[in-house]
């Protein structure tokens with residue numbers, strides 16, 4: 679916690695917050711003394727600022743404590759976000775892979791493309807695009823519910839794989 683002494687000039691300065699902020703930023707006591715004299719015409723010696731910093735300004739400890747208290751939450755949030763981004767990358771890659779594998783067929787005017795397959799192609803592209811959009815939203819700090827948005831994807835791939843497995847390839 680931040681200390682105080684009735685005898686300390688820095689503690690009683692009307693500019694204490696600014697003094698503390700500069701000391702916290704790592705300014706030397708000499709530099710703070712010069713700044714204080716120049717900007718406010720207030721005279722506190724470097725030695726006085728030094729005493730103030732070591733006796734009344736426990737900001738380093740305070741900042742450390744604050745950091746320690748938020749760190750686990752912060753790390754968990756970062757980890758979760760990275761997981762989400764990895765998942766979205768995978769979804770986007772899978773969607774594109776599926777769409778690409780079907781593209782020659784879709785673009786071939788000779789091929790009789792089943793409605794189901796055309797739907798899969800469109801849906802795979804849509805899901806890939808959606809995953810990329812969601813990823814950018816996460817990176818921009820917007821919230822996205824990953825699980826909720828992509829529940830249809832499993833079915834989608836099941837359909838593709840099922841179709842391949844049953845040998846109904848139309849080429």
Ligand SMILES: [Zn+2]
Pocket residue numbers: 682683686687688689690729730731734
């Ligand atoms: Zn002080």
